[in-house]
Amino acid sequence: MAKQPRADARRNRARVLEVAAEVFATDGLSVPVHEIARRAGVGTGTVSRHFPTKQELFAAILLQRLEQLIAEAELLAEEQEPGPAFFTFFATLIREGAANRGLAEALAGGGYDLESAAETAGLDLTGGLSALLTRAQEAGSVRPDVDYADVKALMNGCLTRTGAGTGTDPEADAAALDHLTAVVCDGLRSRAGSAID
Amino acid sequence: MAKQPRADARRNRARVLEVAAEVFATDGLSVPVHEIARRAGVGTGTVSRHFPTKQELFAAILLQRLEQLIAEAELLAEEQEPGPAFFTFFATLIREGAANRGLAEALAGGGYDLESAAETAGLDLTGGLSALLTRAQEAGSVRPDVDYADVKALMNGCLTRTGAGTGTDPEADAAALDHLTAVVCDGLRSRAGSAID
Amino acid sequence: MAKQPRADARRNRARVLEVAAEVFATDGLSVPVHEIARRAGVGTGTVSRHFPTKQELFAAILLQRLEQLIAEAELLAEEQEPGPAFFTFFATLIREGAANRGLAEALAGGGYDLESAAETAGLDLTGGLSALLTRAQEAGSVRPDVDYADVKALMNGCLTRTGAGTGTDPEADAAALDHLTAVVCDGLRSRAGSAID
Amino acid sequence: MAKQPRADARRNRARVLEVAAEVFATDGLSVPVHEIARRAGVGTGTVSRHFPTKQELFAAILLQRLEQLIAEAELLAEEQEPGPAFFTFFATLIREGAANRGLAEALAGGGYDLESAAETAGLDLTGGLSALLTRAQEAGSVRPDVDYADVKALMNGCLTRTGAGTGTDPEADAAALDHLTAVVCDGLRSRAGSAID
DNA sequence: TATGAATGAGGGTTCATTCAT
């Protein structure tokens, strides 16, 4: 059992995480580190000490969130029927991403390779979602010819809807996003053949 | 007899466009202008002469491509039934974007406002796709409760599938993309109600 | 007890100011920021940190000097008769500008809008000099048909005398400048009619 | 007698001179060479062929003007009394400079050493003005304790009045300039002692 | 450990001058 870091160090680390999460969520991953330090009320050096690289800060933020999401996935897997579990989780991810610009950027692959970071960290979003997907497919709730990558792509697509609709009515945006989510879920459920008419 | 620009200038301009198109397609819109100049074997000033601003270089490349695509859209609108016209064009856009990281970034809105650039240039991708969509909906080939933004979002989503394709087997990637496209088209076609089961 | 900036930062800032003041005084406002950094023995980023913009560096140097000069003007206004107060201050400005190419450039309006920068900073050179002028005119020490712009122009004129002084004998230059200043002051004092004879 | 350049070359040279004179007069010496070529309807290479360096273009323009002015000075010297000759020429220079931003910049020493260029070219503005000045001083029309450099400085001063008054009423500007000129002439005429009151 | 100042490479753009056509 490793020695605990000093209490103030732990507090600072937590504070940086908290602020960075907010800032990345609001403004995306390209916010200068400097800005995060400023808002957290610490020096830039403090950020760098805890997260030697901006990428590592991304990882800490995003993987932390991912971990919670995976936990939710597991809970859903236990508590609900395969179909609803999958669809609920899918919608959750989308709402999450819509509320979190940085997460959306990372999921879309822009400028930060979340997937491999997760893998390195031993997290398995892929696994969590994959498991839900597979079960839903086995239960016949989701068409069998889609895979994890497809689902992720559809999720990313939904997320770009939000990006575009800035400056208008946030409630309308949210409604439109929910509607699109529903449409996509419909598509995933449908068992139709797929010739192009 | 219009006054032609000098032959060597045309060659260089073409070379810059060609190289930039390649580089943007491969590496995205954030490659330094300097790098494009280097690969084209010209000085940075030469790039700036032909395209005074990086944005104008984007425009030259992307709008040229867009123009062709819009022409295709119009052709399809004339020659095919509403449904197939829409779905074919949708698939075309996706294949195009998948082969072109820069285009995909621009379509997704990251770092370059393609939409308004197109508008300025008198191009109307929105209009082209919108028209196809509306007609397909009127013909009953596409569910009536999706709009242009939804379609664009789904397109963007498909495009992120490629991004993830970790370079293993390009043919498999292309096949997977086509499959996803087909799935999405299915979804757009389905007339089902949309309760989350 | 106000929070002091760090000692080394203060030293560097001071060093940059000092070097920049020297360099601008000697070589004018068009010296590259890079050069100032080099001579100060710091990186370009250090200059930018303290003075985010070249203009702000100008401001820091010139307004500081201006502030002192305005204070002098106010002191003179209180302690001396209107005439001497005005003429002394006028001569002071000229000597100052003669020793400071950057200040002279800024006063002449070349490349940096000192006037409006001063206004923004709450400084009012115009006001200071204007007030002295008006009072001297009311006291009958300065001919009533000149205005602030005239005075400023005459000052600028005197300053170009130095510019020409081809480096031969600095003492002789200074003497010549003082003499010219005296001549101009004579002219401002004279009450004669002004037909061109 | 050297061989004449080709007729079209002579025409081009003349055209460039003409346009450059206009442009420098209007916009100052910092206009890009490119812009002059463009307005003259020639290639940049043509400008460079005739005037290998921007400085040489300055010289050609400004010295040509200077030559005319010197001729005027000589004419005045012959045809008028010493005093009026001097004052008239002085006023002429000022009006010239006020109408010619480039000339004013050069006279003020900003970015181009007109004086030494003139010397190199065998022109002697100094001489022309100096001669007028000396004669006027000998005739008792100008105070004896000013020299050529003083006069030039006063002229430059007058010229900065114009620079400042942009954007308002051009006629008022011209009137103010004439008034200032008259004031300065008064000062040059005055025989008063010059203690600072 | 925390700080935040220092660093310096890297970005896009401009322009006097050169040189192939």
Next chain:
DNA sequence: CATGAATGAACCCTCATTCAT
């Protein structure tokens, strides 16, 4: 000769990272 495209150094500014205090 004329052309104007090509050049590339120079400019100012940004920011992730390092390191003296």
